[in-house]
Structure formats: structure tokens, C-alpha cells
Amino acid sequence: xxxxxxxxxxxxxxxxxxxxxxxxxxxxxxxxxxxxxxxxxxxxxxxxxxxxxxxxxxxxxxxxxxxxxxxxxxxxxxxxxxxxxxxxxxxxxxxxxxxxxxxxxxxxxxxxxxx
Amino acid sequence: xxxxxxxxxxxxxxxxxxxxxxxxxxxxxxxxxxxxxxxxxxxxxxxxxxxxxxxxxxxxxxxxxxxxxxxxxxxxxxxxxxxxxxxxxxxxxxxxxxxxxxxxxxxxxxxxxx
Numbered sequence: 001x002x003x004x005x006x007x008x009x010x011x012x013x014x015x016x017x018x019x020x021x022x023x024x025x026x027x028x029x030x031x032x033x034x035x036x037x038x039x040x041x042x043x044x045x046x047x048x049x050x051x052x053x054x055x056x057x058x059x060x061x062x063x064x065x066x067x068x069x070x071x072x073x074x075x076x077x078x079x080x081x082x083x084x085x086x087x088x089x090x091x092x093x094x095x096x097x098x099x100x101x102x103x104x105x106x107x108x109x110x111x112x113x114x115x
Numbered sequence: 116x117x118x119x120x121x122x123x124x125x126x127x128x129x130x131x132x133x134x135x136x137x138x139x140x141x142x143x144x145x146x147x148x149x150x151x152x153x154x155x156x157x158x159x160x161x162x163x164x165x166x167x168x169x170x171x172x173x174x175x176x177x178x179x180x181x182x183x184x185x186x187x188x189x190x191x192x193x194x195x196x197x198x199x200x201x202x203x204x205x206x207x208x209x210x211x212x213x214x215x216x217x218x219x220x221x222x223x224x225x226x227x228x229x
Contacts, residue, residue, distance in 0.1 A: 045206065105158050
């Protein structure tokens, strides 16, 4: 079974600063993908960024980048130039690309952006 | 297409009552997933469909839970004899087989059992 660990229950960052949200994963399958989602208080899961296990380069999407360290089974999310609207819950998730494509989520990190 | 739609957004029910939720996926997506998210936790997989076939069910899906996707389009999730422990956000997602980046969630149905 797959497992995701997010060790930071809560994080604070000042507006315009960068912040790193940690994620480690455990899977024995060589073919997998890693997602990061943002969940505001309204509840919807908003896709941020995806990294495949065979991707050579770290994924980037605008202000979001994924620091993928495969040997350490780490997939940290970096948010640059934080904005007040970034305040939300952030989830890391792993998916096995050869199977039923169900996601296994971590417990999340609550990010608060302050002025 | 307006994305994945879930109805209702909120449901309050008395313990012991039956409830049914609906999910309308993105029209061309052939896979549909149900997840449950309790307070302070990440979503947990419940079940998924490929077209109308239910291909996997989690152990979390007790015999009080049933899901259907009768024509391979919308899906319903029914909970019979609700318990307070069923209080959670129920999230639906859809995707196209082989297209992971199309994995899209709905806004969820928040169930409160009183």
C-alpha cells in the first residue's frame, strides 16, 4: 500500500515570501505520480502540480514548483511570492499510474499567509 | 463543460435515515471516483467506476454504502441507516483513462448526521 507523510500540520509565511511544504511518500511501485492539491475552506480540491516518477526535471506551474528527490522519496511543494489567497489546506497525493488510478493522500498542511 | 458537479452541497440528516448523493462527471471522462474526507484528514478512496462497471471498492465502503453509475454517466452514492461516524465531506472526481492530468474533483457534499 502507498503512504504519504506530511509532517507540518500548520505553516505561516509572510506575504511575498517563499514557502516549502514537505511531503514524503512510500511506494514499492516504480511507476507513480505525485500530485499537490489546494483545498480552501469551501472544500473543493484544486489541482496545483503533478510530477511523474520518470520525469527527469522538476515540475513547475507558475508560482508552484515541485522539489522532487526520488531517492529520498520526497516531493516538496515550493510556493514563491506568497499571496493572501494562498491561505488554505494543501494536500500531497500519490497515484499508481498502472492501476486503478486511485489517489492516496497525506493529512495535509494548513498554510496561513500573513501581511 | 462546467467540471464535476455534486449535489447537494450540504446535507443534514438524522441518524438512521438514508441519504443519496449525486455526482455528474465531466462528460467525456470514463472514470469516476468517490472519496470521503473526515475533519482534519486527507480524502480517502471509497470506490471507482470505469464506465458503468464498479471496478474497486475500499474496505471503508461498508455494506450500508452503495454506489452506482447506471449508464456510465452520473453516479449516486447512497448511505443507508446513517451513523454519526458517516459525517464527512464526500468528494467525487472524474478522469479519462490514461490522462492523469485530467483528474478533476467536484466541490463535494458535506454530510452532517445528527
